[in-house]
Amino acid sequence: MGCDRNCGLIAGAVIGAVLAVFGGILMPVGDLLIQKTIKKQVVLEEGTIAFKNWVKTGTEVYRQFWIFDVQNPQEVMMNSSNIQVKQRGPYTYRVRFLAKENVTQDAEDNTVSFLQPNGAIFEPSLSVGTEADNFTVLNLAVAAASHIYQNQFVQMILNSLINKSKSSMFQVRTLRELLWGYRDPFLSLVPYPVTTTVGLFYPYNNTADGVYKVFNGKDNISKVAIIDTYKGKRNLSYWESHCDMINGTDAASFPPFVEKSQVLQFFSSDICRSIYAVFESDVNLKGIPVYRFVLPSKAFASPVENPDNYCFCTEKIISKNCTSYGVLDISKCKEGRPVYISLPHFLYASPDVSEPIDGLNPNEEEHRTYLDIEPTGTIGDEKANMFRSQVTGKINLLGLIEMILLSVGVVMFVAFMISYCACRSKTIK
Template sequence: MVSPKVKSGLFMGFGATMVVIGAVMVVYWPPIFMSQLQRMMILSEDSMSFSIWRETPIPMFLECFLFNITNVDDILAGKNVTLQVAEMGPYVFRETHLKTNLSWNDNSTITFFNERWWHFVPEMSNGSLSDNITTINPVIATVAYTLRHRNALLNMFVDGFLRLYHRNLFLTANASAWLFDGIDDPVIDIAEQFPNLPINIPFDKFGWFYTRNGSIDYDGAFNMHTGASDFSQLGNIMEWRYSNRTAFRGECGKVQGSTGELWAPELGQPEVYIFASDICTYMILSKDKEVRVQGIDGVQYAANDSVFDNGYRYPHMACYCDEVRDGNCLPPGALNVSECRYGAPAFVSLPHFLNADPYYPSKIEGLNPTSEHNFRLSLEMFTGMPLAVAAQLQVNMLVRHVGGIALNNVLPDPDTLVPMFWFRQELQTTPEYAAQARLALRLRYWVPYGLIALTVIGVILLVPGIIILFKRILKSSETRPILSESSSEESTNAAQ
């Protein structure tokens, strides 16, 4: 039978060990968890995040919606009518990304190129790539916009030249040509023979995604922080096309933000920055609402009316308005990206001019902006894991009446931003990756509870151990004689 002394020792030994381990680990578990998380997420050739970042394993789809102008005849007849459009699509493409030409740098950054492929998915599409779409001819609109400050006599000569090859401002082609295959235009062929012209079109065809399928260098070189020296900078773009600035002036020209694939853990920041090479600048998405995706709680960030503002509502964004170049800048809600689109009068907005100034949709019939058209990003806060993305933008062409170029000046309004197409790049985390994230989150949340439970059990074991010890002490005090026999005999002998 185990003696009380041994029982007390066992209870107190195990109890004290559990209390110490539990209490110490409760304090140190959060930094231990963050340390392990950083080890997995900091980009290196042997980190868990590397393979996921280099070739996105989550299915991605690009949905393209083209706008077809339905009242061309009335416009050409000179009737004072509002431009009418009908949305066609979506034409859906499976999208794959691969980071290539990787260069690891000494300053905790990596330089890479983005190779992207798109494959048409007819079963997910509404329509065929052979569908014909009629809209304005971007080449004519670009020539007119480029010559808007030239004298009328030169412009009349250019107008006559354009009429040799084009009957009017409008162009009809199938969806495939508008998107990836490209459209032949003799004006482009002729412009290639005269390199000193003010128009610089580095392509032999026109198409919204022409030459992009499989191209390594179309998006340009990116220089991104790996998070090694500063984990909070993980995924942030430091340079694009070997520069830390774009065509925009001031703060608007800074290269900053994530491309959307890698994020350091976000702890409820009011806004996040996304760098979008297609528009040569960054977008600021504001905290919108809490969401739940695949059983994981996260926060959704979304565009608001500050996106594509140019100083009208938010003075600090006036750097997106270049009055020297543009004269009176257009109202907010559409970003002039002509400087990074070879001088073409391209403007980017949210689909259907969502959140834009009423000036734009007032000139167009057939638009129906809804909250579903908004640019959205959902993140899990403690791991920085993207849960869902709906990257949505609309490309518009400005048709501005220019003196002397009558071929271009047929729309009722002298300044019309014509919606050409909009796209949605959409992805959502898969059950497989959601399960991994849930496991990491369980470790973060449940381990401290387990350690607290361990501490409580240790305290519970300590209590009986202490009680047994006190009982032994009290019992030994009660049974021990005040004077022992040896002490009495010694006292008697001493007296004699």
């Protein structure tokens, strides 16, 4: 009886030790299996999960607009008063709902090329008004004319055409006109104009961005979705030196296994440059743990503060010998039209930029740009449920099994060994 009992206790201890060891081994092995599966499924080629969602995103992607409505146009024109603005919005459009076009794999250099078609559908339920809402805004054509044509004689002719068309420095336009384009009465009178249609995003619908050529990750998973060329080039021809480089992805996706210490590089054709984001915090996005990366103020600083930005400085007056910051002159990218971009409310811009404008209230919480990486962007409830069940849920389940095996094994081993020792002690006595 004593031998049977002791053998049973030893067997229990051995089983516990085996479970504990198996649970311990499962941790690195499980991680390797997860990594192997992820590496296989994130390659951008036919048959992978990543490729299907990359060609046409299953997540609804929105672009929201807030418009500054000028409250005192007459005072500005007559008395050179500060411009008083009132923010109105959001006005929401669904974008990125069209599948990529002309998707072509190149096996020689492990890349895939494509066109990204543009489309925008107004979403009334996510907007404060309609596309027919009116706004008093700067007259883009009139404001641009004096910048494009510096010759005084030409400007005299243009002024006469401005008066003839009954145009002025400010105008009232609907949201749809302002964003997507309208026929300008002043430009309609100008001989041989490049275009008579003006709009902040004109042309957009029924156009396409690209051609993009990105690495598919087949030979190196750390390069998946990183841009090789844009419109057949590795540089933009807008800027000097490193500022002209096309870096990273298009921000719609990034290579897997992102680390908090990384600097995420991405290129945006909207702002005609590459830019970067750095880790800020861990965030729970609808049950999915994600890393929040933000665009730092240093990315918009003057060369005085950030010497790397020297090649984004232009000779335009707004730079003030490159000491003014927070506004980027992208005229060269917009066929010479005087176009400048900044973060909302001139966040991270030098105080002199916003001096002529009343009604701005920049704050980081509302106006900074950030990326949440598991997917990038706002994830819908349906996609979040799918991701939790297919990815996060399975990873959590594997972790739970590992901990149960390890915990039960250790407890069994310790308990049976204590019992065995106690029995041996009684037998000896």
